[in-house]
Every structure is written in structure tokens, then in C-alpha cells.
Amino acid sequence: MRRLLLALPFALLPLTMAYAADHDHEHDSLGAHEHGVGTLNVALDGPTLELDLDGPSVNIVGFEHIATTDADKAKVDSARTQLENPLALFSLPKAAGCVVEAQDLDSPLFEAAPEEAGAAKTEHHHSDIEAHYAFTCANPEALKALDLTQFFKTFPGTHKLKVQLIGGSGQQGSELTPKAPTLKF
Template identity: 60%
Template sequence: MRRLLLALPFALLPLAIAHAHEDHDHDHDHAHGSLAAHEHGAARVNAVLDGKALELELDSPAMNLVGFEHAASSDADKARVAAVRAQLEKPLALFALPKAANCSETDQELQSPLFGDQPAVDDDADEAGHDHSDIHAHYRLQCENPEQLKALDLGPLFKAFPATRKIQLQLIGPSGQQGVEATPANASITF
């Protein structure tokens, strides 16, 4: 039951994002007015704090993280994919959380066609026939002192993957739901 409650906000967030884009006329480079589209340089992070449980979800075009979207065939490409996967396996190095919150990882799931766990290419291709590959990371953390979680800082994520120029960040926490477009210069949101 608890997992269902934690999954529900993630299911509703795309609707909230789409609705927010309908309500506001942003002068940004959103493909078709929504981040649901595959857009190089843009990613999405969802964060839900429920009691001591913190769930983080990252969705990004592979281009932002790896630098390409094709199946890795050369040794250099395979090494790059392995290096990025190793970075993604350390969420506490990518998401800056206050040490006083005493958060530790309890579970993670990484998915991408580049990791060999899905077909080589996503079903969507743009008008020019280019294939798209995405990377999805889902983390569960246990925070012993959740009241110390004052902010979520994506600065380390931007630093690790500099091709990512903006992140649509949605957060559900004790003070409700909020969303921002984070950039390297403005990379945090308060809980």
C-alpha cells in the first residue's frame, strides 16, 4: 500500500507539468510545449518526501549524460556508458542533501537501451528519422532526520553532466507540491 501511495504522485506529475505549461506562456525551448518530448539539454527530476522515505526519479535523454544515443559498439563508447552508469549508481554524489538529514540509499533502478536492458532504440523517432534513447534512474533513500531536509540541490548533477542545461524539477514534500526549472546557476529547491 505504501508503495502505491509513493507511486501515485509520480503518476500525476506529468499531468501537473502539462497543465502548468498550458497555464503559463513560457519563452523557453520546450518541444511542443511540454517536457514529455525528448529534448537534448533538458531533463526531469521528480522528488517525493514521505516521512523518512525520499524517492528521486531522473529522466534524461542519453545525449545529456553519455554524449550519444546509439548502441555502444566501440570500446570508447562502451567505456563511456559504463562510466556514466557508475556515476548514476551513486545518487548521494549527484543530489546534494544536507548531511544532517542522514540519508542512505535503500534501492535503485537504472534503465536505458544503452545499458542493454531494453531494445536498442526507443520507439519514438523525430521527423528526420533520428532515434532517441533515454536514461531513467529511480532511487529510494531512507532519511533518519527528514526534518533536516531543507533543500534539494541539483548542482552536483549539473556538474557531473554538463550537457544538461535545464531540469524540470517537481517536488512533493511536507509543504505540498512545487516545481521549478532548475539551471546550473539556480540548481536548488526548498522542501
């Protein structure tokens, strides 16, 4: 399953390259980095559901610099706590009986050393937050939709998620927004 999710970005590479060429400001090796927009890759293989979320940290915490103030540190801690509870953010049908098997959060904001914070404060850095979740679902056939209403309410800086889904019915792409927060499998 993990290989399936890892292969998805390579399959979409030509589209990403075309988008990056049209993007109005560049970020060295970061590729497309659009505030308010994130990506969500979803893969369903038998009882295993995997979600890979990626987006600018400004979408989640409201800024991209290393947290140096108590208020910024509290925002980062709060966001991390919320991201550590995927069943609250991604409303999966209860009938599917999904449980979290693994999760991994990654961002420079979560790992910054105090000495890096001083340097980061004087420079503008673009940082992302990445989250990977793996669920095991007792009744995967009950997974008809994934509702992100709570995700958009929790992180209002996210205005759109570009979604790629690989599942039993093939591949599909869509865009989810606060007004259209449901992905149909």
C-alpha cells in the same frame, strides 16, 4: 510514495501536451525530448524521499545511439557507475541521515544486445536515461534543500532540469541549472 510519483506526470499531462504541440521536431510516441533538458520529480513523504530523473541520453553520455565503439561503451559504463552513486550526485544534508534504500536505472543504452547495435548505428534513435532512487531519512525535517551542483558538473550536457516537488509544504515546480542548482523544500 511510488503511487505519488506515478501520479505526478498525469497531473502535469496538460502542460506536457501543450509543450509537445509547440516543440519544433517530433519524435513519434516519445513526447517532449529536448537535448540539454531533463526532468526531476521529487517526493518527500515522512522519512521517504524519492527522486525520478529522466532525460535524453545525450545529456548524460553525449550521444543517443547504441554504443558500438570501445570509447562509447566506456562512456556508457562510466555514466552508469556515476548514476549508481546518487549520494554523490544529489547532495543531501548530512543532518538528514539519508540512506539509499532502492535504485533503478533504465535506458536502451544499458540493455542493448550486440545484434541491435549494428542496426542502431545506421538509424538515428532518440533514447532517454531514467533513474529512480528511494532514500530513507532518519531526520527528514533536516531536508531543507537538494543541491545538484555535483550532478551538473558530472553531466555537463544537462543544462536544465525541470523539477516538480511534492512534500510536506505542498507542491512546487522550478527549474534548476548549473548557475542555480539548489532546490529548496
